[in-house]
Amino acid sequence: MATTTTKTEPLIGKRIKRREDPRLITGTATYVDDIQMPGMHHAAIVRSPHAAAKILGINVKPALDLPGVVAVFTGEDTKDVGPVPCGASLPGLRVPHHYILARDRVYFVGHPVAVVVATDRYIARDAADLVEVDYEPLPAVADPEKALAPGAPAVHPEWPDNVAFTYHQEGGDPDKAFAEADVVVKQRIVSQRLIPSAMETRGVVADWRPGDKALTVYDSTQIPHLLRTLLAGALGIPENRVRVVAPEVGGGFGSKLNVYAEDILMGFVAMRIGKPVKWIESRRENFMCTIHGRGHVDYYEIAAKRDGTVLGMKLKLIQDLGAYHQLLTPAIPTLSVLMMPGLYRFKNIKADIVGVFTNCVPTDAYRGAGRPEATHGVERMMDILAAELNMDPAEIRLRNFPEPEEFPFATATGLTYDSGDYAAPLKKALEIIDYPRLRAEQRLARDAGRLMGIGISTYGEICAFGPSPATPAGGWESATVKIEPSGKVTVMTGASPHGQGEETTFAQIAADELGVSIDDVLVLHGDTSVVQYGIGTFGSRATAVGGTAVYFALQELKEKIKRFGAMLLESDDVSVTNGQCICNRTGNAKTLAEIAGASYRAMKLPPNTQPGLVSTYFWEPPNFAFPFGAHIVVTEVDRETGDITIKRYVAVDDCGRIINPLLVAGQVHGGVVQGIGQALCEQAVYDENGQLITGEFTDYAAPRASRVPWIETDHTVTPSPVNPLGVKGVGEAGTIGASPAVVNSVVDALKPLGVRHIDMPMTPEKIWRIINKGTNA
């Protein structure tokens, strides 16, 4: 029966339970590794154990001789496939040719050298160990500063200085600002390499249909459409014969915003063996071969007046790129430069980036992607300046924010901050935590010999990526909204969520605009055969850009509904409300189902109107959106062990208008804990030979439930003028705000010992050494 339930209560702003959860809580969702196909083969990859080596020879025969093995491919077989694409361009960028399998040389531990294909997962794994590779190990370099030193091993022999690019940006008159300053503070700040560690590793199932010359790839990706375009190019298949499906995706955090050698390789294998093939990344491979994040060594200087007014900032940024450029690798540190003024009135800036090759897996976008590094830097520097001037860290921040009436606010780095009241979340957080009382408590604690710290960060971020001229692949997002003949509503979004909950939030938007029950709305995504072209989910963009595309598609659709409604109701004054089209004069109404039925049956059409009720909208954002907020962290450091306990964590975020507070809280919690992870325990460690020491969860310290605090969340709401929903984005906010707040808190705790700065991660061992030697880390 054609029915659509009407409703009157708006859903935007409500705590709506997620539509996607029933399949997740019952274990019936389909992730890549859950896909089985008749005749499906399994692939295992032979990887380099060396960070740098020449390949003198490969003997695949022992592997091929194992019963069940159907093929082994090496770099010689795949030399005409690919390369692995880099989508970022910078003037003078050196781009090494990135073969999908190594040819005569390997450049990092885990570098793919050969692929073994077998009828069974276990046999493929056995056979991978039987491939004999003759290596001549070479000197390697894993540290970006060492890689820049004269005489360092060359990662790529054609570029002996290991410099992939340099980048300079200047705004205002930084030299004048520094010359006129009362005070200049300097600090070297490290944002260590991190491993994104989505709980689902990467995985690919590739299925080649020789009769159709068509390839279907199921891939754990954040960007199915971009992957399709780039896969088609790398494999030499017409794009319209490639279908990419992102099934249930078990987290990404930027690590699946990429095109990897294995994505292309599985397409190649499927085409060569004529059977479906599955490759599931092991956790060890995930840590070795999926991109890492961060990897900065930053040298900051800020200039200020005696009263704490900031004048200028200089930054020398050394970015550890790893051995290759993945999709966005060289672009990530340029985001740090854009964000370097933070929320403050730095009118004069100068930044120099050096992108450095190392014999490590490439770095690329990881939750925040350049912005956490920048925020960590500016927020540490504001505290260092406050300490230098003997000012309160809250006071120095309040002194340097632009006023609400100064928006849109032009930064020295060329951005235009959309809207903001930057003091508001800080004031709210100070009130929640009762700052004066807390400082009094701290004085008593210090008198009693306890190491208690209070840390503040006031962060901003560039979100809602973004205006197309400022993005590598187009920054718009698309949506199709379709009213089915029965009146049910289907939304197809080019955003490709993987845990964020857009099946719920986009349904809220559609239900409100049409006035139907959320149960009548279904949101589809992630399949390039189902969804019109799209960009994907990353950079806190899905709701701000993808949700806005849904909104505009709905506006167009409502106009069409009104044309049919006007015809059926014989009225020229109609509106769409409560799942009906109503004549505003008579009150007569036609349900959405009646209108949809008439539009598809098409016995009669309104003038200049096509049958059907479908609208597609590609929305191009005129600007980024800029969320902001304030985090305050109270810590206590154990003098005996160096262990840090987070006693309180208050996060006041302003992400514009909130569609679903339950989901926003989830994003903030998760983001904050990833930031706490960076501050306290996470670090990708390579030894001097380029061996990854933190190669498993046994050695890489991802935060556990017992080690993270209760997070008290609150909000201020400053709608963004950039989009009609007024939303700004919240996916990365927690991560960006957290690490400086935690470090500032611990530095504050150790202030009585003369500590001025600590680099992350602040492990108990590091803190114990600082306490016992009284030196800075």
Place this chain on the structure above:
Amino acid sequence: MKQTINLTINGKSYSHEVEPRLLLIHYLREVVGLTGAHIGCETSICGACTVEVDGKAVKSCTMFAVQADGSKIVTVEGLAANGSYHPVQQAFWDEHGAQCGFCTPGMIMTVKQILERNPSPTEQEIREGLEGNICRCTGYQHIVNAVKAAAAKMGA
């Protein structure tokens, strides 16, 4: 070479010939077709593969299928009964305990055991009970809320 195993999974009897080295998680996922439990780390650290073996939460990525011969296994697929979710499943839904959902089946099986052992845990006891399960999305707070909500419901 192959060995016969007989076991009960979610109340149904199964008999299969398996290789001695077949991991229980691969047996459940690929032989029996129960793909709810996931492989997250292969080293017993992350808990995504947690299932119940003879009443105890076990990480099935580091147990052989032959070791489960004769046992009773419950997986996340076996929790819902008579058309309604297990209170722990319901609480994960109500409290937004899942984001990407990959850790969720293992989390739910662990939480079931936490509450069987301690029907009214404190927040710290909940967090310690979750120590063997990694979630990268939620920051654990909504999972803690879900455990509290399930405890309240199951105790009621």
